[in-house]
Amino acid sequence: xxxxxxxxxxxxxxxxxxxxxxxxxxxxxxxxxxxxxxxxxxxxxxxxxxxxxxxxxxxxxxxxxxxxxxxxxxxxxxxxxxxxxxxxxxxxxxxxxxxxxxxxxxxxxxxxxxxxxxxxxxxxxxx
Numbered sequence: 001x002x003x004x005x006x007x008x009x010x011x012x013x014x015x016x017x018x019x020x021x022x023x024x025x026x027x028x029x030x031x032x033x034x035x036x037x038x039x040x041x042x043x044x045x046x047x048x049x050x051x052x053x054x055x056x057x058x059x060x061x062x063x064x065x066x067x068x069x070x071x072x073x074x075x076x077x078x079x080x081x082x083x084x085x086x087x088x089x090x091x092x093x094x095x096x097x098x099x100x101x102x103x104x105x106x107x108x109x110x111x112x113x114x115x116x117x118x119x120x121x122x123x124x125x126x127x
Contacts, residue, residue: 019045019063023092027073031096034076034105036089037061064092071095076102 022044027035041060045051068075073095079088091102091109103110 014045014059016059016063016066019059020067023060023064024067024072024094027092027094028096031094032105034091034093034102034109036091037064038089040064040092061090064090068092074100078102 023040026040026044037057037060041053041057045060046053046056064073065075067073073092074097075090075092077088077090093099093102093105099105
């Protein structure tokens with residue numbers, strides 16, 4: 001889990017308890033599909049694009065990481081180098097899934113496919 005100053009420091013986009021509930025519910029609805037932190041942010045935290053993206057992503061990852069540390073969702077980090085820059089993403093999925101590791105979701109989630117997808121995601125979002 002990333003290091004955060006405090007829960008209060010990330011609680012301005014939406015209440016963290018609400019965000020954690022939304023994340024866990026969304027993952028439970030699609031137990032066979034992992035969600036990256038960017039998708040969680042875009043679809044659950046700020047679907048209308050009203051908030052500061054960096055702060056919203058920070059809050060979303062914090063909420064999802066709390067769920068993972070409590071054992072309520074699963075998580076795995078992915079890292080790749082693309083266009084000379086290191087890109088990282090964290091992927092979350094439901095405990096209802098039988099998959100314990102990201103690669104167990106199939107070829108799309110194994111290296112090198114996941115690394116190519118991460119690189120494309122990086123370029124699309126300009127992170």
